[in-house]
Each structure stands twice: as C-alpha cells, then as structure tokens.
Amino acid sequence: MEIPKPNSTKTRPLTIASPRDKIVPKAIQLILQAIWEKRFLDSSHGFRPHRSVHTALRSIYSKGQTYKWVIQGDISKCFDRIPHRLVMKYLEEVIADVAFLNLIHNFLRAGHIDPTTGRLIRSNVGIPQGGVLSPILCNIVLHKFDEFMASYITKFEKGKKRRHNPEYQRLQYLRKTAKTQRDKLTLLQLKRNVPHGDPQDPNYKRMMYVRYADDFVILVIGSKDDATMTKLRAKDALARLCGAELSEEKTLITHMGEGFNFLGSFIRKLGKNTEFLGSTGIGDKSRVFTRRLQMNAPMLKLIANLEKAGMLKRNSLKQCIPTSCTKLTNLSHYDIVSFYNFKINGILNFYSFASNYSSIATIVWYLRLSCALTLARKNKLGTARKAFQKFGSYLEDPDTALRIIVPKSTKATHHFPSPPTPLPPFSSPPTRGGKGGPGGVRGEGGRRRRNYQTPPRTQT
Numbered sequence: 001m002e003i004p005k006p007n008s009t010k011t012r013p014l015t016i017a018s019p020r021d022k023i024v025p026k027a028i029q030l031i032l033q034a035i036w037e038k039r040f041l042d043s044s045h046g047f048r049p050h051r052s053v054h055t056a057l058r059s060i061y062s063k064g065q066t067y068k069w070v071i072q073g074d075i076s077k078c079f080d081r082i083p084h085r086l087v088m089k090y091l092e093e094v095i096a097d098v099a100f101l102n103l104i105h106n107f108l109r110a111g112h113i114d115p116t117t118g119r120l121i122r123s124n125v126g127i128p129q130g131g132v133l134s135p136i137l138c139n140i141v142l143h144k145f146d147e148f149m150a151s152y153i154t155k156f157e158k159g160k161k162r163r164h165n166p167e168y169q170r171l172q173y174l175r176k177t178a179k180t181q182r183d184k185l186t187l188l189q190l191k192r193n194v195p196h197g198d199p200q201d202p203n204y205k206r207m208m209y210v211r212y213a214d215d216f217v218i219l220v221i222g223s224k225d226d227a228t229m230t231k232l233r234a235k236d237a238l239a240r241l242c243g244a245e246l247s248e249e250k251t252l253i254t255h256m257g258e259g260f261n262f263l264g265s266f267i268r269k270l271g272k273n274t275e276f277l278g279s280t281g282i283g284d285k286s287r288v289f290t291r292r293l294q295m296n297a298p299m300l301k302l303i304a305n306l307e308k309a310g311m312l313k314r315n316s317l318k319q320c321i322p323t324s325c326t327k328l329t330n331l332s333h334y335d336i337v338s339f340y341n342f343k344i345n346g347i348l349n350f351y352s353f354a355s356n357y358s359s360i361a362t363i364v365w366y367l368r369l370s371c372a373l374t375l376a377r378k379n380k381l382g383t384a385r386k387a388f389q390k391f392g393s394y395l396e397d398p399d400t401a402l403r404i405i406v407p408k409s410t411k412a413t414h415h416f417p418s419p420p421t422p423l424p425p426f427s428s429p430p431t432r433g434g435k436g437g438p439g440g441v442r443g444e445g446g447r448r449r450r451n452y453q454t455p456p457r458t459q460t
Contacts, residue, residue, distance in 0.1 A: 025132040028103060032136050035094060040139065041146045046213035047135035052419040053263045056212045057295060057353060060219070060267065061414070064208060065293050067219035068199070069227040070260050073234065074250035078214035079134060080126045082141050083243040084108045087127070090140055107133055125243075135213075142211065144241040145234075149209040149218070152233060156226075159204035162197025214244075217262050227253045256293075265354070266296045292414075297354040302347065302363055311370040322366050322384075324373035333375065333397045337404055340371040344405045349417060357412040368404055371395055 033049070040048065045056035088105060095101060111122035127134045171194060175187040197204075206221040207230070218234065220227045231246075231253060238244045254260045259268030270291060303320055306312045313323045328336050344367055351360060372384035372395055381387050387395065394403035 022132050024103065025107060028100075028107075029132055029136050031100075032133075032140070036136070036140055036143070039094075040143055041150060043149065043209050044139065044143065044146050044211050046211065047139055050419055052417075053212060054353065054416040055419065056210050057263060057265055057267075058416040059210055060208075060217070060262070061293055061295055061353070061416070064219050064256075064267075065269065065290050067206070067208060067221050068256055069220040069222070069224060070254050070256055071218040071220070071227055071231050071234070072250065072252045072254065072260050072262065073211075073216040073218065073231075074247045075214040075216075075238065075244045076247035076250075078142075078244055079129045079138060081244055082125070082127050082138065084124050086141055086241075086243050087137055090144065104133070104137075107131070108137075138213070141242050142214075142244075145238055145244075146209075146211060148237045148241060149234070152230070152237075153207045153209060156207050156222075156230070157205055159201070162199075162201045162204045165195055165198045168194045168196050212263055215263065217260070219256075224253065261298070264298065264350070266298055268294055268296075270294050294355045295353060295414075296356045297347075297351040297360060299356070299359055299362075303366075306363070306366060306370075312366060320366070322369035322373060324377040325370060326377070328374050329378045333378075333391075334400050334402055336374055336378070337371065337395060337397055337402050340367050341402075341405045343367055348405075348407060352413065352415045352417060355412055355414070358410045361407070361410040364406065364410075368395075368406065371404055 037048065045051040045053070045059075084105070087108065088101065091101060091104060108127065109122060110128070111120050113119070114121050127137050168191060171187055171191040175184050175191065178184045178187060202223075204221065205226065208219040210217050218227075218230055220230060231251065235246045235251075238246060252260070256269040259266055261267075270293075303312065307314070307320070310325050310327065311322065312320050315321050328339060331339070344364055347360060347363055351357065354360065369384055372387040375391065375395060376382060376384055376387040379387070379390070381390065391398075392403075394406065396403050
C-alpha cells in the first residue's frame with residue numbers, strides 16, 4: 001500500500017505482512033544481527049540494539065563543537081533503490097549456507113500486489129519497507145558506505161594540532177607589555193574572544209561521520225572546498241557501493257554557525273570562539289573549556305503538529321490558542337487525561353537533551369489547557385476555567401485519581417536517555433561455513449555458490 005509522506009504530496013510504499021509471515025523473517029533477523037552486530041561501526045546508530053536517535057545526537061553533542069562545516073546527507077528512496085544483487089553479494093561474503101541465503105533471496109523476490117490492478121509485481125531492486133528484515137538488510141548494505149567513510153576520514157585528517165593564532169599572540173604580547181591594570185583586563189577580555197589556534201590553518205583537518213538509517217551528517221574542520229569534495233566523494237561511493245543516490249534537494253553544506261536539522265533537533269554552534277574560561281571547582285583554579293553545541297527542540301514544528309492534531313488554532317492575529325479536541329469528547333475522563341499525558345510524556349522524554357528545554361513548558365501549557373477545554377466540552381461546562389474549578393488544577397479523574405502531568409522543573413539538563421536493554425542476543429553461529437547449518441559464517445571450508453534456487457526436496 002502507498003502511504004503519504006509528511007509535509008509532502010508524495011507517497012511511500014509500505015509492506016504489511018501477516019503475523020504468521022513474520023515468524024521466519026524474525027528468526028533470520030536474529031541470526032543476521034548476531035553475525036553483523038560486531039562488524040558494524042560505531043558511526044551507525046539506526047535499527048541496532050543499544051543504539052537510538054539519542055546516541056547519535058549525543059555523539060555530535062560531545063564531539064562536534066570544534067567543527068566548521070556540516071554536510072547534511074539524505075539518501076533518496078534508500079529502501080526502494082537498493083539492488084538485490086548487492087544485498088546477496090554482501091551476505092555471501094560472510095554466509096556460506098545456500099539454503100539460508102535462499103530464504104533471504106525469496107524474501108526479496110516475493111513482490112507485492114498492486115492495489116489498483118491487483119497484479120503481482122516483482123523487481124530486482126528495492127527492500128520492502130515495513131518488513132522485519134528490511135532494517136538489518138539496509139544496514140548491511142550501508143555498512144559498506146560506513147567503511148568507506150572511515151577510510152576516507154583516515155586519509156583526510158592531518159596535523160596534530162592547530163598552529164598558533166597570530167591575533168591571539170598579538171593580544172597576549174600587548175597584555176604582557178601593558179602598564180596599567182585596566183588595560184590588562186581589557187586585553188584579557190579581547191583575548192578570550194579570540195581562539196587560541198588558527199581556524200584557517202590549512203595543515204589541520206578533521207572529520208566526523210554519524211549515520212542513522214538513511215540520514216547522515218559529516219562534520220568537517222577545513223575549507224568549504226573540502227566539504228564540497230567530500231560530498232561528491234560520498235555521492236559516488238553511495239552509488240558505487242550501495243546503489244543509492246543522494247537527494248540533491250536535502251543534501252546541503254551548511255556552516256555550523258547557521259545550524260542544521262538532524263533527527264528532530266536543530267543543532268548549531270554558538271559564537272565564533274567555542275573556548276571560554278571557567279572554574280574547575282577546585283579552589284581558585286580555572287581552565288579553558290570548550291562550549292558545547294546548542295541542540296534545540298524545533299518549537300515551531302511542535303506547535304504546527306499540535307495545530308494539525310486539532311489541539312491548537314489561530315486567532316485573527318495569527319496567535320496560537322488552545323482548543324478542545326473534538327474527536328476525544330466521547331471518551332471517558334480517564335482516557336482523555338491519559339491521551340494528553342502520553343503526548344506530554346513523549347515530548348518531555350524525547351527532548352530531555354534540548355538546550356531550550358525550558359521552552360517546552362509552553363507546549364505543556366498548551367496541552368494542559370486543551371485537555372481542560374476537551375473536558376469542559378464533554379461535561380458541557382463551557383469554559384476551561386469551570387473545568388479547572390470542578391476537577392482541580394491537575395484535572396483529576398474522580399474515579400481513578402489520574403492527573404494531568406505537569407513537570408516540576410523544565411531546566412535544561414542535556415540528558416540523553418539510554419535505549420532500553422534488548423533481549424539476550426541469539427547464540428553465536430558456527431564459525432565454519434558449508435555444512436554449519438543456517439547462518440553459518442563463511443570459514444575455510446565454505447564454498448561459494450551464486451545460483452539461489454530452492455533445493456529440491458527428497459521424496460521418500
């Protein structure tokens with residue numbers, strides 16, 4: 001079936017299999033995960049145990065403050081364009097069991113029913129979206145791009161440290177030769193606003209790469225020409241190794257000071273100089289610290305989503321005003337409060353890392369007032385004020401004592417939640433190929449075979 005893409009007129013194909021048809025693919029997925037999880041690189045965060053959106057953002061927050069340019073990579077129709085031959089090629093490099101490979105090949109070649117014509121359509125390109133195996137197969141193919149980027153970064157980087165900044169040295173000399181204490185303090189303030197190392201040093205280059213599913217960013221310390229060349233090399237590597245294509249519309253080169261969007265967060269660098277003098281907390285000692293990146297929750301997008309969901313509306317002055325959610329009025333008091341609590345909990349938990357976490361209090365207030373208006377409409381009270389008078393400040397359910405969630409504090413903590421602990425991993429497969437059983441890893445005894453045909457059954 002085709003589902004619409006958010007904020008677009010285009011559609012996305014989605015495969016929905018029956019529960020029974022998911023049993024075998026799930027078993028295959030556990031085997032592939034046990035084999036490839038130790039092979040995947042740390043730069044990959046999508047669809048992996050102990051990895052999440054927050055681990056990807058945390059790596060950028062902790063290491064990305066000194067970079068100058070960012071390449072926002074977006075792979076166009078990643079799942080739809082991966083050739084089956086590449087999937088089977090990369091699987092065959094590790095797995096030698098033909099029967100196991102046949103199962104995966106049959107999964108890829110199963111095809112789908114066209115909803116308009118009712119005909120069966122099969123193709124040699126594309127991984128079905130919505131399938132149990134699709135994420136792990138996509139990661140296996142894009143792992144080749146991760147390896148390319150790791151090799152490219154090793155060749156790109158050079159220099160142990162930046163050369164000294166001439167402007168910083170000049171201010172330091174003037175401060176030493178200043179005669180009055182006032183002049184020294186003035187020059188000290190000027191020196192703190194200038195980086196110690198030369199930002200334009202051509203002999204110092206660094207690069208960082210982070211990928212989540214088909215979205216990735218490449219952070220660059222270097223010139224804009226270096227970033228442009230890196231984008232071209234990445235585009236060529238994706239087409240050659242993964243059969244994928246970079247979206248020209250969404251793949252942008254941006255200065256870190258302007259900011260960029262990645263995984264639902266707006267990230268940018270504050271100020272030209274990321275260094276500042278701070279206290280170590282040990283007596284009167286101080287040291288130079290590096291300012292972290294600012295990672296904000298997209299407030300305008302969150303408000304637009306609430307408006308789309310029918311919880312906000314615009315008045316004649318285009319101002320946001322909470323409104324009752326009419327589709328919830330037939331539910332019980334408990335269900336209405338639970339619905340709004342799910343919304344509030346989801347926003348508070350996901351954006352717990354946000355630098356503008358205090359602004360989320362506005363979103364909570366919108367949801368709280370919308371909940372009051374919904375209860376007022378349900379109970380024919382007329383206004384939110386009467387709903388608060390009847391049910392209290394927290395809109396408590398008289399039967400279950402359930403209350404609307406209101407956080408005690410919205411102070412920024414920059415907390416990145418850890419992903420939940422997954423189930424124990426599948427037992428390690430045999431290390432020898434050939435007759436090692438399903439999922440046997442290719443060893444010295446493994447033989448290559450490229451004809452993925454189902455073996456004939458022996459008749460008794």
